[in-house]
Amino acid sequence: MEELSAVNSEAVIDTRGLTKRFRGGQLAVDGLDLTVPAGSVFGFLGPNGSGKTTTIRMLMGLIEPTSGTATLLGRPVPRAARSVLPEVGALIEGPALYGFLSGRDNLIRYDSADPAADPRTRRARVAAALDRVGLTAAGSKKAKAYSLGMKQRLGLASALLRPRRLLVLDEPTNGLDPQGMREIRSLVRELAADGTTVFLSSHLLDEIEQVCTHAAVMARGRLIVQGPVAGLAAGAHGRLAVTTPDAADAARVLKELGVTGLTVTEDRVTGELPPGDVDLADLNTALVRAGVRVRSFGVERASLEDAFVALTGEGFDVAG
């Protein structure tokens, strides 16, 4: 595993060798060392079946690890789950809602089931949570009349009925239309701006790039890489791209200068920059000297997808 960031002493989630082997022998999570810094929006990224939900279920004390350790907010789980989980809001596998109750009454019911929740402040906390997720106007509507995005926001509201230091969201935008996705993403950004650490799983690379400050990439139960999102993408080199009517000549010159993996179309050449320090100005000068008419010249920023492919040697090909 490649570690791109220094271990944060203020880790909100920290796991060492966390492993889950299911009874059938399936190794779902394999020796996970995960460090989620305080204040981050942390994306837990991986294709379907890579072990994300199993990890989250271990963190939330829902299933026992086979081996390894985990701490949440500095305290060991599952041992200290009782004392630590009240400070953690979680949304796992979609909210359980009563369709015949209003959004507001769903939250009241949910809060009433929490022995640690103060009934005297219940109505005010429910109103504040509805307001937080933009459901004040729809609060009296029956939940069965809610769109999927509204249901998901109501689920988030249930995680926000008391102050939380950490929110754990399992695929919070799964199944939502683009508008619903945008709403959840902007809500996540707002919550993070208020100082809550958000840990969210996703199989969508662009989602992680849009909302997360940090990410960890899982594949087949193993952690491939973790660190700041900007650093992860930088781990894959950007591709040089030249637009020119003299593409074949350009490719020949670039090849001589050590550019590899060249692709040539009618008016465009792209390729991998050679390792080490390369002055792009020298490449451009060489092209011009060779009589190549350059229309545009630059390096395309590597995406997290490029990084994933570079790290695993396989495409990020997921269903759904």
Ligand SMILES: Nc1ncnc2c1ncn2[C@@H]1O[C@H](COP(=O)(O)OP(=O)(O)OP(=O)(O)O)[C@@H](O)[C@H]1O
């Ligand atoms: N209760 C279980 N018993 C046996 N195998 C399981 C169980 N739960 C999950 N698995 C297996 O463990 C592996 C990891 O599953 P997990 O649900 O953690 O992946 P995931 O990354 O969350 O994917 P998804 O997004 O599809 O939920 C999969 O191969 C899955 O089939």
